[in-house]
Amino acid sequence: MGAFETEKTAKDAGALETQSTEEEYNQPSPLRKIISVSSIAAGVQFGWALQLSLLTPYVQLLGIPHKWSSLIWLCGPVSGMIVQPIVGFHSDRCTSRFGRRRPFIAAGAAMVAVAVFLIGYAADIGYKMGDKLEQTPRVRAIGIFALGFWILDVANNTLQGPCRAFLADLAAGDAKRTRVANAFFSFFMAVGNVLGYAAGSFTNLHKMFPFAMTNACDIYCANLKSCFFLSITLLLLVTITSLWYVQDKQWSPPPVAAGEEKTKSVPFFGEIIGAFRVMERPMWMLLIVTALNWIAWFPFLLFDTDWMGREVYGGDSEGNDRLKQIYNKGVQSGALGLMFNSIVLGFMSLGVEWIGKKVGGAKRLWGIVNFILAVGLAMTVLVTKLAADYRKVAGPYAGPSPGIRAGALSLFAVLGIPLAITFSIPFALASIFSSSSGAGQGLSLGVLNLAIVIPQMIVSLGGGPFDALFGGGNLPAFIVGAIAAAVSGVLAITVLPSPPPDAPSLKTGAMGFH
Numbered sequence: 001m002g003a004f005e006t007e008k009t010a011k012d013a014g015a016l017e018t019q020s021t022e023e024e025y026n027q028p029s030p031l032r033k034i035i036s037v038s039s040i041a042a043g044v045q046f047g048w049a050l051q052l053s054l055l056t057p058y059v060q061l062l063g064i065p066h067k068w069s070s071l072i073w074l075c076g077p078v079s080g081m082i083v084q085p086i087v088g089f090h091s092d093r094c095t096s097r098f099g100r101r102r103p104f105i106a107a108g109a110a111m112v113a114v115a116v117f118l119i120g121y122a123a124d125i126g127y128k129m130g131d132k133l134e135q136t137p138r139v140r141a142i143g144i145f146a147l148g149f150w151i152l153d154v155a156n157n158t159l160q161g162p163c164r165a166f167l168a169d170l171a172a173g174d175a176k177r178t179r180v181a182n183a184f185f186s187f188f189m190a191v192g193n194v195l196g197y198a199a200g201s202f203t204n205l206h207k208m209f210p211f212a213m214t215n216a217c218d219i220y221c222a223n224l225k226s227c228f229f230l231s232i233t234l235l236l237l238v239t240i241t242s243l244w245y246v247q248d249k250q251w252s253p254p255p256v257a258a259g260e261e262k263t264k265s266v267p268f269f270g271e272i273i274g275a276f277r278v279m280e281r282p283m284w285m286l287l288i289v290t291a292l293n294w295i296a297w298f299p300f301l302l303f304d305t306d307w308m309g310r311e312v313y314g315g316d317s318e319g320n321d322r323l324k325q326i327y328n329k330g331v332q333s334g335a336l337g338l339m340f341n342s343i344v345l346g347f348m349s350l351g352v353e354w355i356g357k358k359v360g361g362a363k364r365l366w367g368i369v370n371f372i373l374a375v376g377l378a379m380t381v382l383v384t385k386l387a388a389d390y391r392k393v394a395g396p397y398a399g400p401s402p403g404i405r406a407g408a409l410s411l412f413a414v415l416g417i418p419l420a421i422t423f424s425i426p427f428a429l430a431s432i433f434s435s436s437s438g439a440g441q442g443l444s445l446g447v448l449n450l451a452i453v454i455p456q457m458i459v460s461l462g463g464g465p466f467d468a469l470f471g472g473g474n475l476p477a478f479i480v481g482a483i484a485a486a487v488s489g490v491l492a493i494t495v496l497p498s499p500p501p502d503a504p505s506l507k508t509g510a511m512g513f514h
């Protein structure tokens with residue numbers, strides 16, 4: 001009987017443990033687990049910051065003309081438009097024993113590792129395949145780079161949606177825990193940005209990896225390669241740690257009661273079309289304001305470091321060695337500006353809820369910061385003119401004066417304020433306005449993502465040729481961005497409906513405005 005009692009006790013303990021685990025899944029998770037999952041944002045954003053600060057100049061060094069370099073960025077919105085809704089849809093319904101979200105997060109991290117290798121070694125692989133170092137464009141290197149870049153954007157979209165959905169699962173509908181989860185996610189995004197831009201602004205990083213510099217890969221290329229080595233190390237570290245430490249509940253389809261017919265499965269695109277059909281006016285207004293907001297943001301996000309190297313410093317990625325050196329110095333300075341931008345973004349993210357209450361709500365705060373964005377983009381014209389006038393006096397290779405450089409860097413920092421709002425408020429309002437649609441968390445994020453990636457496609461396709469119509473450079477697209485920001489600010493304040501103060505979803509939204 002002793003052995004039987006021991007076996008029975010073990011079975012009872014196992015049953016109790018299973019029951020306890022099930023109850024834990026239905027309760028808000030401890031803060032340490034939410035912080036662990038949120039930290040994945042730092043690894044993702046590290047790589048994204050490197051894309052924004054270094055890859056546009058890099059593709060120009062490979063030989064793609066400035067007016068066509070924006071086409072490389074087309075893969076981002078295309079993959080975002082297709083991949084993120086699909087991943088979100090299937091992660092809502094994944095029945096893997098590892099959980100709904102963790103398989104997609106792990107797959108995304110593995111794809112990032114492959115993409116980083118292809119991007120970092122594009123010049124070397126192209127050289128081995130027959131590219132001539134003295135000729136541009138390096139067609140084979142550009143092909144390898146484009147393939148890696150597409151994989152990287154697919155991987156990032158595979159990671160980000162399930163990460164946000166995983167945090168919502170861990171919060172289990174608790175209002176306070178949801179606000180905390182999103183605050184930490186935004187904070188770690190800022191941390192990743194700071195690390196990425198700091199790495200991009202450090203000109204001797206390649207010395208940490210002596211093998212990075214080769215015959216086909218110069219100092220700038222070696223620095224980029226070294227930055228990606230650090231990026232993938234951080235991402236794999238935080239991803240493996242989080243997925244090992246935080247459990248994800250296995251999802252099972254809801255049981256069909258006796259006498260009821262099984263609900264017919266709706267295809268993915270049917271779900272997307274259905275989500276648009278049930279959207280009411282508030283959600284449509286949110287999508288319009290979001291789209292205009294991102295038309296304003298993308299020209300600057302894609303070409304900010306190129307603006308520093310070309311317009312502010314007076315360099316040229318296709319000029320002589322002296323002009324290339326000045327251009328690279330400007331790009332590095334732009335990466336420093338983006339680091340300042342991310343520091344402001346991090347602090348602003350932690351204070352968005354308090355500031356929103358002070359100014360009268362989420363939509364009013366969004367409108368105000370869109371006007372800040374419009375003024376900031378318009379100020380790039382003044383900074384560019386001052387830099388050009390200074391070079392007329394000091395010489396074409398002088399670069400900007402310390403005051404002009406400080407002004408440009410200050411512009412980067414100030415734009416961290418509206419960027420913090422852009423990363424938070426639209427997602428909070430979307431969760432409120434779409435609460436009656438019945439769509440899953442992943443699918444809802446995919447619908448909102450369409451209002452972000454479609455403007456990016458417009459900028460990617462038209463930005464370079466549009467700039468060329470006005471003599472080249474980045475200012476024409478920046479001016480269009482300033483106009484779009486002003487219009488989105490007006491619409492956010494006047495047309496975008498205010499969320500009801502007693503909406504349940506508002507209490508569990510990203511920023512928790514009341």
